Amino acid sequence: MVSYSFFKNTLLFSLILLAACGNSVNTKMDNSSNTVAENKKAIVKIPVTQTIKTGADNYEHYLPLLRGKKVGIVTNQTGIITVRGKQEHLVDFLLEKNIALQKIYAPEHGFRGTADAGELIKDGKDTKTGLPIVSLYGNNKKPKPEQLIGIDILVFDLQDVGARFYTYISSLHYVMEACADNNIPLVVLDRPNPNGSIVDGPVLEMEYKSFVGMHPIPVLHGMTIGEYARMINGEEWLQNNVRCNLAVIPCTNYNRSMPYNLPVKPSPNLPNSQAINLYPSLCFFEGTTISVGRGTNMQFQIYGAPFLPKTNFSFTPMPNEGAKGPKHNGKVCYGEDLTKITPVTQLELKWLINAYEKANNNKTEFFTAFFTKLAGTKQLQEQIEAGKTENEIRESWKEGLTAFKLMREKYLIY
Incomplete structure (x- = not known):
């Protein structure tokens, strides 16, 4: 098992070297309380000079954390990395680098991303690599302890689209919870949010919590998945207020106002x-x-x-x-x-x-x-049925959005 001190120190050394051109870079583990002051101390800012690199593309900063460890990975078809100008899947790249991958954990739509929304995905084996695949959908949304046996460290690399009901952030919640329960460090490889500058919509009321909405956030949260992981930890949303031993490998040369076109479909029904x-x-x-x-x-x-x-x-x-x-x-x-x-x-x-x-x-x-x-x-349906105008409906969101934006500020990297 990776010791906390080794993981923290290695990550700090690695990320302090990371030039986050124009970005806020997380340079410490999110294993303590999050305040604005603490987060500012963990930020390095350098002017933008290059094209966007995802967290996965910044492999020199996470490969040292994985060497000599038994690694699990949560990913799907969006786990694309660019190496020497060519794209390949992160799983293939890690195997080429002799990282000891043990299992793939796949979210809704499966590892190859071809299943229907809500379709039951069965466990299986990747035909290309032979690695076992554990489905994190259906009745097994949270990795079970027996499914994590032999895993020293877990990598999370999924492309989110910035909407509360897009279930990859729900999978993130359960993966973080399982890692916390089983004392397994989690490395989140961050990716730009293609809807990253928009924060809008009604804030979820917790009595309506489900897999398409687990946290009190608006429909559009305006965060990357790495920032969102920091929020889950910082707001103690995991069961029993546990905290995940979390590290975020940030994107570089990115700010949320930049347009970002995804290299592959994030799910079957989002083609462009x-x-x-x-x-x-x-x-x-x-x-x-x-x-x-x-x-x-x-x-x-x-x-x-x-x-x-x-x-x-x-x-x-x-x-x-x-x-x-x-x-x-x-x-x-x-x-x-x-x-x-x-x-x-x-x-x-x-x-x-x-x-x-x-x-x-x-x-x-x-x-x-x-x-x-x-x-x-329930309010949105009632408002539409009552004939409320869009402006009247939007007015009812203002208080919740103001409070969310204030909370969100603590966890922003970019």
């Missing part, structure tokens, strides 16, 4: 930057009888239903990768095409309100029970 940008706003439709284009090649860039008024735009969902049984399968849906609109800079409600208003006789069945889990509150 437009979908990723619109996902937080359109995902509310997942808790309604409206389709967001699953079963097409324009997922989360369109919306519609057979019962909406006929327009010049229509689509017909059919089974495809990531949508074996899409909503309104085989039926013509009428709605709106958002594939060419300017990227949004806030959580948009206008499409949800518009669809509800046009649902006519289908209004009573418009919302499903899943909507409240996505919203994190």
Whole structure:
């Protein structure tokens, strides 16, 4: 088992050398209380001079922590690293570097990222490397002690998209909790948040906690997954207030106002930057009888239903990768095409309100029970049903957003 003192000292030496051009760099373990003063002491700032490098790309700063250890890794198809100008998967890279990888732990959609949302993923073996794969979805969201036997240190490398209901941050919570329970250090390789400058939406009320919303944060949290891990630790959100022995390898040459295009799809139904940008706003439709284009090649860039008024735009969902049984399968849906609109800079409600208003006789069945889990509150559905305007609804978020932004400030790296 890696000793805490070795891990802390090695990481401090490694990260103090890391030139975080224009960034805030975490140079110590997040194993004590987080205050603004403490975090400022752990920050080095250097002017931007180069292109963005992810935490995974900064391998010279985490490979020393892994050598001679039995390593587990939480990752999927987004675990891409650039080496000498070429992209390869982090798992392959670590094996090339003779790191003793023992197991792969895969989140929703599986290690290769091809499964449907919510689909049961079974444990298995990676056909390329022969490594065993442990599914962290379904009934096994938190790694069990027996699944961590023989692991000295765990690496976490998943690409988040900045939305509360994107379940990779829920997997992060359970991985941190399991590491804390089993005295295993965790290294989070940070990646830019493609929606990183937006903080918006209703703050989750804890009575509606679920795997699509575990913490009292807004729909768009405006943090990288490394910053979010620091928040989970600092706010003591893990069960029994345990704390994870956490290290974040930061991105360099990055600030959250920069546009960032992902090298691969983060999940089957987010095929491009437009979908990723619109996902937080359109995902509310997942808790309604409206389709967001699953079963097409324009997922989360369109919306519609057979019962909406006929327009010049229509689509017909059919089974495809990531949508074996899409909503309104085989039926013509009428709605709106958002594939060419300017990227949004806030959580948009206008499409949800518009669809509800046009649902006519289908209004009573418009919302499903899943909507409240996505919203994190009953209030949003009640406001829409009551005919509140978008501005009136947004006004009700202000107090919660102000409090969250104040809390968030303590954990920001960039």
